[in-house]
Amino acid sequence: MKIDGVTYEIDWAEFTIGSSFFVPCVGVTAGKQLIERKMKRLGFAVIVKIVIEDDIKGLRVWRKKK
Numbered sequence: 099m100k101i102d103g104v105t106y107e108i109d110w111a112e113f114t115i116g117s118s119f120f121v122p123c124v125g126v127t128a129g130k131q132l133i134e135r136k137m138k139r140l141g142f143a144v145i146v147k148i149v150i151e152d153d154i155k156g157l158r159v160w161r162k163k164k
Contacts, residue, residue, distance in 0.1 A: 101123050117161055122154045
């Protein structure tokens with residue numbers, strides 16, 4: 099998955115219900131849309147929030163039950 103010109107390798111088998119990951123990015127609106135489209139293709143129900151973690155702006159993605 100490529101966001102803000104950076105390629106992220108996510109182990110989708112490890113992205114289980116209740117887990118989350120953080121993606122640092124500046125273009126959070128475009129990044130959020132890209133992640134939501136990717137999750138829809140994979141059939142994952144997720145919550146995507148714009149957050150600041152350790153003074154770094156980005157997106158936190160949680161996998162939830164459908």
